[in-house]
Amino acid sequence: MKKMVVLLLVLGLLLSAVPTFADDEKIVVSRWAGDHADDMKFVAENYNAANVVIDDIGYENLRQKQIQSFSTTGDYDVIYFQEIWAEDYIRNGWLAPLDEYIEKSGLDISTFSPSFVEVNQADGKTYGLPAMTHTYIMVYDGAQLEKDGMSIPQTPEEMVALAKFYKEKGSGISIPAGQGQAAADVFSTILFGAGGDYFDADGNLALTSEPVLYASKIWDDLCKYSVDGATTWLNEEAADAVRTGIAPFGITISDTNFLDLNPDRSRIVDTVVYSPIPPRNDLVGLAGVWSFGVAANSENKEAAFDFINWMIAPEQDKAMALLNSQTSALASTAADPEVASKFPFMAAASESMLKAKYNPLNPGASELMPALQAALSEIATSDNNPVDVLTKLQSDLESIVTSK
Amino acid sequence: MPVVFLMPTIVVVLLVMIFPLIYGIFISLFDYHIGMKITSDSFVGLENYKALLYDKVLHRAFLNTVLFALLANLGELTFGTLISLTLLKCKKGIADFVRGLCTMPLLVSPIITGFIWKYMFDPSFGLVYWILGFFGIDSSEFPGLGKPTTALLCVAFTHWWQITPFVVLVVTSGLLSIPEERLEAANLDGASGIELFFLIMLPALKNVYYVVLIISGVDTIKVFDLIYALTQGGPANSTLSLSIYSFREAFEVYHMGYAMAVSVFLMITAFIIFGLPFIHANSSQEE
Known part of the structure; x- marks a missing residue:
């Protein structure tokens, strides 16, 4: 004891x-x-x-x-x-x-x-x-582009032209164009790269400003020349389509790109090339x-x-x-x-992201993103003119959404 | 004394059902955001309910929800009944095997069903377009989940795939409970198959259909997970349900008070469409 x-x-x-x-x-x-x-x-x-x-x-x-x-x-x-x-x-x-x-x-x-x-x-x-x-970046199958004699686009118009080229060949660009935040994020990237914003200098909603309408036209064209099914895709499917060879290039969120380098998941391990989403003006990413x-x-x-x-x-x-x-x-x-x-x-x-911007962060703008997601989906899946869609959205939201 | 024995049940019902319901209704009277303290300043009375009247997205969600509930229930009852009748004509071994196989979709949760069918409907990755390809149909002819015109139908189809087996099981048991003599008598009287179904079987299945409509009807009116996995309410809000809209208002826009008002509205809708007929049917049976 x-x-x-x-x-x-x-x-x-x-x-x-x-x-x-x-x-x-x-x-x-x-x-x-x-x-x-x-x-x-x-x-x-x-x-x-x-x-x-x-x-x-x-x-x-x-x-x-x-x-x-x-x-x-x-x-x-x-x-x-x-x-x-x-x-x-x-x-x-x-x-x-x-x-x-x-x-x-x-x-x-x-x-x-x-x-x-x-x-x-x-x-x-x-x-x-x-x-x-x-952030969102472009991912390419470099070997495919080289084989087709295409180069990495430097402007949104060149990006649309490349998408059109591949759409005519049976594929197109891969984008997360399903109704959701990913679509709004890609749209914001195009908009910020065009020198625009969702609000004017006085904090009023500006969805009919020239840069917003320009971005909506680019968005409409990208959706038109996207791979079949992309109008229902979110980030994962958009990234999968490029790495499995369904699309020769696409817009992906950087969180998913590590899988491009995994031989079990990707066919483009040795040929993948990346670039920022080409801006209209200065490179300002989301x-x-x-x-x-x-x-x-x-x-x-x-x-x-x-x-x-x-x-x-x-x-x-x-x-x-x-x-x-x-x-x-x-x-x-x-x-x-x-x-x-x-x-x-x-x-x-x-x-x-050297000069990055963010989606609107203030509480007054909280209703903008869900409404924008629906409007971008409408542009992507209908023949409606993007200018008309955004003009309607502006009139629906201008009294309730503010940057203040 | 009986009250004492009922107390555990009463306490559970109060805590799990009644209190959250009252709290939800209470929150719907405030301009409330998560983390905010409820004060008299944030009390807005019936303003959130008034706002429902002018909310175009809510009206779209309401229409989608009711349309989905109608499509989903009509389809599952029709297909369920047809499959049950067909299986009754089959050999017992085959029918038992098919019934067993049929129950498999019931074992999958709706969110997984949604993810599976999202890929099945994908024109680039999916099986549906591969099969449609044999008939010369591509995504431009049948856009599936990709266009507002067909997206809700595809969601309803996915619901049928999952819930029809349940209807098959219930309707089969209803059909088997019909006395054999009655069917034989009708046959001897020369009743055709259609007459047999409409005059003998259908009246006998009335209560079965009530049960299915109550269970599945309420499920479809508050549908969330299936649509969230399939389309997230898109394209262009064409599959947005009231539940998804309420969720968005609560956790994306952070309008918790308004989201609660939408939920209360959803509850009242479910009660009017499915609750009242059920109460009416019950009271008529008792009489």
């Missing part, structure tokens, strides 16, 4: 000597679940300054769960959020300003593209630090960005920031890029020779 007591005491002493993190060193990260979350967990295992718990849940429930935590439960310290939620999170005071921590840590935020930083700023304060980005922020109701704000600062550092950022093909917000990661040779699409994606 005595031996047993002594053994238990020794065991207790040994266990107490094992280093454990104090309760206040536990950092809970809220993000969506999937391969990217698993890779983040793998990288975060090397973080020694705190016990990091990554609470990953389905994307469809993420925003609701984060807001619930902001409003009541306070479960999270680090918030992984996308740009379309930023304005709401900042306006409601759910994110803590990071300026004090940035200054204290000596972090140089000028290493990020300004558009990725500005989207998380309000009233001169920074509320989030960018990590992962995505960006999506996921950023890290600190919950305003976190009790471990400093520790939370320290983890973010570690996670977005070039070493971890490169590790995430190599593991998950994430298009980094750090230009240095995309330009890294190892990353660039493993994922050649990153160069085109980074180039597209």
